[in-house]
Amino acid sequence: MLPTTVMDDRVSRPGLAFAIGSYVLWGFLPVLFVSLQPAGAIEIVAWRIVLSLLFCAILITLTRGWPRLLAILRDRATMVALALAGVLILVNWLVYVFASVSGHVVEASLGYFTNPIVTVLLGVVVLREKLRALQWVAIGVSSVAVLILAIGYGSFPWIALTLAFSFGIYGLVKKRVGPRADAISGLTIETAVLAPLAAVALIVVGATGGLTIGSEGPAHTALMLGLGVATAVPLILFAAASRRLPLTYMGLVQYIAPIMQLLIGVVVLGEEMPPQRWLGFGIVWLALAILTVDMFIHSGRQRRATAR
Numbered sequence: 001m002l003p004t005t006v007m008d009d010r011v012s013r014p015g016l017a018f019a020i021g022s023y024v025l026w027g028f029l030p031v032l033f034v035s036l037q038p039a040g041a042i043e044i045v046a047w048r049i050v051l052s053l054l055f056c057a058i059l060i061t062l063t064r065g066w067p068r069l070l071a072i073l074r075d076r077a078t079m080v081a082l083a084l085a086g087v088l089i090l091v092n093w094l095v096y097v098f099a100s101v102s103g104h105v106v107e108a109s110l111g112y113f114t115n116p117i118v119t120v121l122l123g124v125v126v127l128r129e130k131l132r133a134l135q136w137v138a139i140g141v142s143s144v145a146v147l148i149l150a151i152g153y154g155s156f157p158w159i160a161l162t163l164a165f166s167f168g169i170y171g172l173v174k175k176r177v178g179p180r181a182d183a184i185s186g187l188t189i190e191t192a193v194l195a196p197l198a199a200v201a202l203i204v205v206g207a208t209g210g211l212t213i214g215s216e217g218p219a220h221t222a223l224m225l226g227l228g229v230a231t232a233v234p235l236i237l238f239a240a241a242s243r244r245l246p247l248t249y250m251g252l253v254q255y256i257a258p259i260m261q262l263l264i265g266v267v268v269l270g271e272e273m274p275p276q277r278w279l280g281f282g283i284v285w286l287a288l289a290i291l292t293v294d295m296f297i298h299s300g301r302q303r304r305a306t307a308r
Contacts, residue, residue, distance in 0.1 A: 015244025019253040022237035025230070027260025030108070032230055033100035034269065035223055039212040041098040043205050044227070047213065048093060049198035051228025053191040059184050059232075069185045079189065081177040086190035088170040090197075093231075095162045104159050105265030106273065110149070111163030112258035113284050116291055117142045118168040126172060134294035138287045145283035152276025174239070183239030187232060252292065 036044055060066055072078055099108040117138060123129040131139070149157050177186065205211050213224045242250060262281075265271040 012244035015241050016249060016253070018237045019241035019245055019250055020256065022234040022241060023253055023256035024260070025234040025237070026257040027264075029096075029230065030100040030105045030261055030264050031268070032223065032227075033097050036212075036220065037101055038216070039101075039220075039224070040205075040210065041094055041101055042201050043211060043213075044097050044101075044224075045090070045093045046198040046201040046205070047224055048097075048227045048231045049090075049191050049194045050202070051225065052231045053188065053195050053228075055228035055232045056184055056188040056191065060188060063184070065182075065184060068182065069188060072181050072185050072189065075180060078177055078180045081173055082181060082186055082189045083193045085170055085173045085177070085186070086193040088166050088173065089190060090194055092163060092166040092170065095159055095166070099159045099163075103269070103271060105261055105269055106271045106277070107153075107157060107159045108163060109258040109261035109265060110157065110281065110284065111160035112167070112261065113255070113281070113288065114142065114146075114160060114164040115168055116254065117287055118164040119171065120291065122168050122172055132294055132298065134290050134297070138291040138294070141290065142284060142287040145280050145287065148276065148283060149280035152274065152280055178239075178243070183236045186239070187235055255288070 033044060060069055072082075096108055099105060120131065120135050121139060124131055146157065146161070149160075174186070181189070202211065212220065214221055241253075245253075266273050
């Protein structure tokens with residue numbers, strides 16, 4: 001997942017609770033998606049979009065947020081950014097759900113372990129930021145891990161890297177639009193942009209006899225209808241946390257989700273973890289440890305400089 005860009009060191013207890021809640025919920029998502037089989041990735045993602053939009057509309061009504069949403073709709077630059085964010089989250093959701101229902105939860109967890117490194121790399125490429133020495137080391141070490149994992153998988157780890165880059169760029173877009181769009185309004189617009197495409201997908205799936213909602217029993221239908229809440233709540237909690245917590249805390253909490261996903265993939269779903277994969281993951285964790293140490297060192301220097 002993505003570290004926040006808040007740089008002060010005041011720790012908000014509600015912010016920490018929001019962060020932990022969001023990543024724990026994200027960690028459990030593979031179990032939900034596997035439970036929704038025989039539904040395929042396209043049907044699940046289409047319902048995620050439609051039901052998330054409905055849930056957000058209810059929240060906006062309850063919080064009297066329609067004037068704020070209408071103000072955002074009149075801001076062309078913000079709308080373009082949120083539309084781009086919607087496309088990125090669509091890619092992320094499709095790949096993640098596909099990974100969950102096709103036995104690649106472990107590789108999906110690798111994507112979110114890799115995300116912090118991708119975020120640093122995006123800072124260089126997009127924001128023209130200068131990397132510190134340890135950040136360069138972390139990127140170099142992670143590159144070795146990708147090579148080893150590619151050899152171990154026998155193919156390029158496209159699921160992991162697509163998840164890492166799509167969510168990394170999504171976070172970058174959300175960072176830039178953050179002051180102009182609150183969490184609920186932003187997600188409402190993102191899902192509204194995608195809703196027509198989702199509706200078409202559901203019509204096509206239904207026309208070909210592949211729609212499972214309502215045909216696999218009440219438990220399956222209830223789980224499918226819960227997709228809106230399961231999708232929107234962690235994203236809203238994440239946005240709320242990233243406005244309240246310093247980088248160091250979000251940087252540590254973000255590892256909750258991929259750790260849970262890895263454990264679910266190996267222990268619950270029985271996915272294989274051959275020695276090459278353990279080696280690749282171990283090298284990724286080494287890169288993350290280097291990145292975390294650098295984050296704390298840099299944060300400490302900033303505190304001392306501010307105190308002078």
